[in-house]
Amino acid sequence: MDTSRYAALFFTESREHLAAMDTALLAIEQDRQVAHVDTLFRGMHTIKGMAAAMAFEAVEQVAHALEARCDPLRRGEVPLTDQEIAALFDGVDRLRATVDAAANGQTALAPTVAAPSSPPSPTNRRVIEIRLVADCPLPGVRAVLVLARVRSLLTVRSTQPPEATWAEEKFDGAFAITVEGDAEERVIVESVRGAGDVARVEVVDARDREAAPTQVARTVRIDASRLDALLDLAGELVITRDRLVRALEAVDGPPDRQVQRATRETARLISALHTEVLEARMLPVREVFDRFPRLVRDTARELGKEVMLSTEGQEIALDRSLLDAIGEPLLHLLRNALDHGMELPDDRERVGKLRSGQLVLRAARDRASVVIQVQDDGRGIDRDAVRTRAAAQGLIPDSMTTLSDEALLNVLAHPGFSMATHVSTLSGRGVGVDVVNTRVRALGGHLELETLAGAGTVFTLRLPVTLAIARAVLVRVGTSLYAIPAAQVVEVVDAEQRDLSPSRDAMQRETVTVRDHLMPLVDLAVLFDEEILPATDADGGQYLAVVESAGRRAALLVDGLVAQQDIVVKGLDPVRGGSHWFSGATILGDGTPALIVDVHRVV
């Protein structure tokens, strides 16, 4: 009988229980309520039961020992001291370790582990595989009778599927019993057949049936290249679909009904396929956020600080590969906050704060992005110290007297920047800000910073919701084509009617008013260093594409509107010069390349 089917379920469920147990542990630490111990107990009890059914001895034994320790605590017979709590933390960690080991095929009890009742290392373990006759009435009962007979001859270690499920509707009369003992095969077979309604019985060596080192696939991680290939194909299909549709429309003469119908159907199916692939790739950020609370607690303790991590917006979904990629940047930011942002409890008390620091990991949706924030209520970043250091390193002009949040971030993210002079209490290696920034940019996103001295710091990661395919507005600037992500285009208006205003914005740009909004006017031809075409144009003039990002708008002056269509987004190598304004590139249906405008940068 194939057990690997159940193995996947075992690991998924066990890991879920372990995660819930972690949450309970943290809660116990906070309020010492015995009710949380109950949750712990139930988790270990369930894992123990499942492990027994899977014949994962090591897991079963560790869970059992943990249960034994937990029981008196649960019943209030033993008080919840710091020592006991620490032991519980250790115990859950050990349980997790044995589950992980089991996932790698190490299911048997290691001989050196001192366990309450360790079974002898099995040399004569066998599996009896039984199939009952097809029309057997009450197969569950028949199986029980078979089991009773087997028990009279051998020691039964486990059954597949578990005996408790035999009475269920779905039991199909095929089952296996793992046994130990010396009874002869002939005797076993005869006894089993004697139970009646047995179609087939086979006795095999347990080693031949053991699941091969189960590389049980975690349900979250998927081979990145495979997923990328899938999305690429889906994306190309969408583009090709559009080409097909346009080609058909361009054909002279009466349209062929059959061809039209088939094309419509194909187009519809491709859209549906693309949507499925996109959605299959989306996962809630919870998948990544989950691992952090425990980590923060442990790290804070190491540093002698008291910090609690709370999370918000766990259900916000992100593309899978993005999810995989943000784990590390978030870890860097959290560690930074713990290392440098958070003060020691005594220091916090001295300035009137609570001894325990608050760290918040937050996810939210914006128009076209997912916004993830790491916020702390620590000491904030010392602007002056950074400014002085940056000037000393020649990164900023001496004349700059203050650093705005944006400038501050640019300095911190500069690969050459370092706060480590000789000895500084801030000991700012600013470790990871440049790494985080690079990673986030590579994902097509942005990093933002807000900080207030004495109050705290917020790092904001702004990431695109989906990769690969985006609706874009194709525009012509000079002789080149550019793509502007449609999600960030508010509207397009005739440039002839632009309402220039007399004032200039903070960056000394001209401003215009469009529908009562005052915004900067950006001449893309100038920005992108394109040929400035004569004012008169066959297309009938220029346009203003009003775009928005992070609440700020701008009017982009373009020479012509080409189309609004789906494009396959390809990343840009950040090393290439001049990519400052662009978040990616695409190849259009006819082979023309177009750069994708990074709206956030432009506004």
Place this chain on the structure above:
Amino acid sequence: MSRTVLICDDAIFMRTMVGDILSQAGFEIVGEAETGVQAVEQYKALRPDLVTMDIVMPEMGGIDAVREITQHDPAARILMCSAMGQQALVVEAIQAGAKDFVVKPFQPSRVLEAVNRVLAA
């Protein structure tokens, strides 16, 4: 000497049917019980070679009767007569001490196969 059987079922119809099958196979029907209480009493008095037991009966059901009889005589040979879809109950009956089961509607051949298994064990 032919083997003796005690038939326990609250329906005359069922008792008659089972009785016919068994007597044609050479069994002597030494007793009939309508309730679990009667089943236990008659077992103690008659010590039959075999017992057929229905699950649902008034005044103590079949499973409890099996339990009591088996406690009294661990070697008791009891065959459960069950309707389809009573798997969990039959499993309980086995765990209480019954040795095998047959389902209604009865097929004579199956009944006899089961009986022989029970007697052989």
